[in-house]
Amino acid sequence: MAETEGYCGFLCFLGGFTALYYLLKWSWACWRGFKMYLLSEIWHTDLRKFGRWAVVTGATSGIGRAYAMELARRGLDIVLISRSEEKLHRVAKEIESQYGRQTRTIQADFTEGQSIYLGIAQKLEGLEIGILVNNVAMNYARMLAHFLDVPDTEQRITQVINCNILSVTQMSRLILTHMVERGRGLIINLSSEAASEPQPMLAVYSATKIFVTYFSRCLNTEYKSRGITVQCVAPFVVSTNMTNNVAVNPLVKSAASFARDALNTVEYSSFTSGCLTHALQHIALSIFFPAWVRHSQFLVRRMEEYAQSATKYIEERMPQTHSKEE
Numbered sequence: 324m325a326e327t328e329g330y331c332g333f334l335c336f337l338g339g340f341t342a343l344y345y346l347l348k349w350s351w352a353c354w355r356g357f358k359m360y361l362l363s364e365i366w367h368t369d370l371r372k373f374g375r376w377a378v379v380t381g382a383t384s385g386i387g388r389a390y391a392m393e394l395a396r397r398g399l400d401i402v403l404i405s406r407s408e409e410k411l412h413r414v415a416k417e418i419e420s421q422y423g424r425q426t427r428t429i430q431a432d433f434t435e436g437q438s439i440y441l442g443i444a445q446k447l448e449g450l451e452i453g454i455l456v457n458n459v460a461m462n463y464a465r466m467l468a469h470f471l472d473v474p475d476t477e478q479r480i481t482q483v484i485n486c487n488i489l490s491v492t493q494m495s496r497l498i499l500t501h502m503v504e505r506g507r508g509l510i511i512n513l514s515s516e517a518a519s520e521p522q523p524m525l526a527v528y529s530a531t532k533i534f535v536t537y538f539s540r541c542l543n544t545e546y547k548s549r550g551i552t553v554q555c556v557a558p559f560v561v562s563t564n565m566t567n568n569v570a571v572n573p574l575v576k577s578a579a580s581f582a583r584d585a586l587n588t589v590e591y592s593s594f595t596s597g598c599l600t601h602a603l604q605h606i607a608l609s610i611f612f613p614a615w616v617r618h619s620q621f622l623v624r625r626m627e628e629y630a631q632s633a634t635k636y637i638e639e640r641m642p643q644t645h646s647k648e649e
């Protein structure tokens with residue numbers, strides 16, 4: 324009898340302890356979410372404290388352009404880096420006329436690999452760079468696709484790795500050196516929700532994005548004590564060319580509103596979904612689509628079907644899709 328009572332007491336203690344553990348864990352997560360996504364709308368960091376200039380890669384459209392505009396609105400001068408000279412000048416003019424900030428443009432194609440960084444370094448020389456946004460990235464197919472079905476696979480793989488991985492590491496190397504000398508700086512690296520779990524049908528893209536996540540988190544730990552903040556931003560869907568300008572709705576953010584929310588989270592967290600709706604989707608996805616579901620053959624077949632019908636749909640409306648951001 325006494326033995327049974329002792330056993331029940333132990334189970335009660337274990338149950339109570341587990342309940343308390345989860346209560347504290349979820350309360351802490353809610354408090355952090357509240358601070359990061361709601362309180363940050365009122366109290367956010369004055370980004371000018373990091374330095375006068377911000378450098379944004381892939382700055383002529385989508386999230387990169389939105390970061391550039393928002394940083395200028397918050398008082399920074401902007402260096403824009405992208406492939407197209409014409410688009411660069413257009414965005415630079417917009418920034419100068421709307422926010423009265425100075426701009427510089429650097430034309431570079433990040434798929435070209437190592438050779439471009441010496442030129443970029445020379446053009447950045449002498450600028451007090453407080454913020455680097457490593458935004459540029461590309462997917463290797465217009466839609467979800469099996470690895471070997473990507474058109475021109477051999478060349479495309481190298482381009483994606485150069486653009487998504489090499490750019491982040493080399494641009495960080497160039498700019499972090501000076502940030503460390505000055506003892507302050509902010510690096511924002513764009514990862515993706517596609518890196519939260521290995522993502523079949525987006526194999527190379529998803530793998531490049533988990534590289535960005537790990538690299539950012541390691542750098543943040545290594546350089547925090549030297550006054551450098553490295554933040555990794557992992558969005559869900561934002562309406563841009565990369566997502567075929569899908570319509571904005573409560574789940575899909577516009578690039579402008581995403582950049583505004585994400586910049587508010589600086590110094591609240593070194594790893595963020597960027598905005599509340601994307602954070603909630605991240606939680607929902609991990610509950611309702613755990614890894615074993617995402618990697619099931621059933622889901623892969625559904626993704627194949629989706630990719631086929633979506634590709635057909637996009638091809639039919641392609642002219643409108645691409646004129647939007649032009």
Ligand SMILES: NC(=O)c1ccc[n+]([C@@H]2O[C@H](COP(=O)([O-])OP(=O)(O)OC[C@H]3O[C@@H](n4cnc5c(N)ncnc54)[C@H](OP(=O)(O)O)[C@@H]3O)[C@@H](O)[C@H]2O)c1
Nearest residue numbers: 381383384385386406432433460513515560561563564565
């Ligand atoms: N959109 C989303 O839903 C989403 C979700 C998760 C993560 N992300 C991440 O967010 C970042 C931005 O995505 P986005 O949707 O804004 O992309 P996007 O609409 O395709 O814009 C990409 C930008 O990069 C430039 N660019 C592309 N290839 C380049 C190259 N080889 N060299 C130099 N510049 C190049 C493009 O300008 P030019 O064509 O003029 O060069 C453009 O300014 C990426 O890191 C992406 O992985 C996006």
